[in-house]
Amino acid sequence: MAKKLPNKPKRLRAHLEQHLHILDTLPFAILQVSKKYRVVWANLAANELLQMDPINQRVEDIFGNEILYDAVEAADEDDEEVRFEFEWGVRPTLSILATVTPMQQTSTQGGRMIMTLQDLTTQRQTESVRADFVANVSHELRTPLSTLVGFIETLQGPARDDREAAERFLGIMRDQAGRMSRLVEDLLSLSKIEMNAAVLPSGAVAVGDLLHTVAESLSLQAERDDQKIVIDSTENLRVRGDADELTQVFWNLIENALKYGRESGKVSINVQPADGDQSIRIAVSDDGEGIEEKHLDRLTERFYRADKGRSRAMGGTGLGLAIVKHIVARHRGTLEIASTIGHGSTFSVILPAHKS
Numbered sequence: 506m507a508k509k510l511p512n513k514p515k516r517l518r519a520h521l522e523q524h525l526h527i528l529d530t531l532p533f534a535i536l537q538v539s540k541k542y543r544v545v546w547a548n549l550a551a552n553e554l555l556q557m558d559p560i561n562q563r564v565e566d567i568f569g570n571e572i573l574y575d576a577v578e579a580a581d582e583d584d585e586e587v588r589f590e591f592e593w594g595v596r597p598t599l600s601i602l603a604t605v606t607p608m609q610q611t612s613t614q615g616g617r618m619i620m621t622l623q624d625l626t627t628q629r630q631t632e633s634v635r636a637d638f639v640a641n642v643s644h645e646l647r648t649p650l651s652t653l654v655g656f657i658e659t660l661q662g663p664a665r666d667d668r669e670a671a672e673r674f675l676g677i678m679r680d681q682a683g684r685m686s687r688l689v690e691d692l693l694s695l696s697k698i699e700m701n702a703a704v705l706p707s708g709a710v711a712v713g714d715l716l717h718t719v720a721e722s723l724s725l726q727a728e729r730d731d732q733k734i735v736i737d738s739t740e741n742l743r744v745r746g747d748a749d750e751l752t753q754v755f756w757n758l759i760e761n762a763l764k765y766g767r768e769s770g771k772v773s774i775n776v777q778p779a780d781g782d783q784s785i786r787i788a789v790s791d792d793g794e795g796i797e798e799k800h801l802d803r804l805t806e807r808f809y810r811a812d813k814g815r816s817r818a819m820g821g822t823g824l825g826l827a828i829v830k831h832i833v834a835r836h837r838g839t840l841e842i843a844s845t846i847g848h849g850s851t852f853s854v855i856l857p858a859h860k861s
């Protein structure tokens with residue numbers, strides 16, 4: 506084939522350009538490195554990843570350290586492919602997988618090795634989030650479980666014949682078992698919502714009716730602390746969504762408002778059209794102690810609690826707002842949190858209106 510090339514320079518150029526274009530569209534960086542370890546050619550992704558034009562740069566200068574140089578040297582001397590992962594840069598620190606492969610023949614530009622760089626940062630971050638999540642779940646399950654085991658041992662041993670203690674211990678055990686089962690239910694809910702994340706819910710949900718039903722189901726809890734739930738929803742506005750999931754959203758928000766609200770206080774729910782009738786804003790406000798600013802951005806993270814002791818004492822799993830965030834995101838809505846210390850908090854959900 507090489508012999509035919511000079512005869513058809515036009516076709517050859519078109520052919521070459523097509524191949525260079527293919528190399529430029531690849532999602533990872535490719536660099537050709539010379540015998541002297543200088544870059545002689547690079548694709549577009551290399552320029553983007555390195556944030557500069559690497560042509561003529563020496564390999565060790567690009568990354569400002571010896572690691573890559575050593576890899577290139579090893580590949581060159583042993584005439585073997587070398588693969589390794591390294592961290593590069595500060596803020597953001599990237600996880601990069603480098604592969605250095607010696608070429609069969611030196612290229613026309615003097616290239617002796619091909620180096621590819623793959624950015625694995627997102628993948629590594631996902632793995633680390635998953636590992637943290639598993640560690641958190643184990644920790645959350647272990648706490649009530651060790652309480653249960655402790656009480657079982659006490660009931661089998663020292664408190665064997667103490668009816669009064671047994672009664673009290675069994676009550677605590679029931680609470681702890683309940684907490685474990687809530688945790689498992691919430692985890693299942695989260696994973697179900699995540700699995701459906703790409704599917705847009707399409708039903709029509711009458712917001713006022715849904716809020717009244719949720720408020721009704723929480724009325725006993727409200728009465729216990731002499732709290733009121735007041736719903737201000739004049740028009741019968743409808744959002745596009747899934748009724749069960751939205752029930753869960755408002756149940757979680759109103760339950761939080763009661764739980765972290767003031768005794769004999771009021772939980773106000775306000776429903777209003779927004780964005781020129783494109784959306785509907787549902788705001789759940791309490792008159793509790795409020796949340797410190799530094800917690801606001803992190804409240805919807807799984808297991809994040811502003812006040813750990815209080816949340817646990819109230820039997821919370823720390824997953825309520827994570828579930829809210831995921832459901833709202835699936836509905837292509839937004840969640841806003843505003844709070845003033847000493848005055849209370851407002852959690853607003855903005856959902857697309859249902860157009861009939």
Ligand SMILES: Nc1ncnc2c1ncn2[C@@H]1O[C@H](COP(=O)(O)OP(=O)(O)OP(=O)(O)O)[C@@H](O)[C@H]1O
Nearest residue numbers: 761762765810811812816821822823824825826850
């Ligand atoms: N209305 C509120 N006022 C003050 N703090 C709140 C309010 N809502 C949530 N928080 C804080 O946010 C944290 C996370 O809330 P989230 O609903 O996710 O968990 P939880 O209420 O602790 O447990 P559960 O999963 O049972 O709802 C809570 O622990 C609490 O510290």
Ligand SMILES: [Mg+2]
Nearest residue numbers: 761821825826
């Ligand atoms: Mg909650």
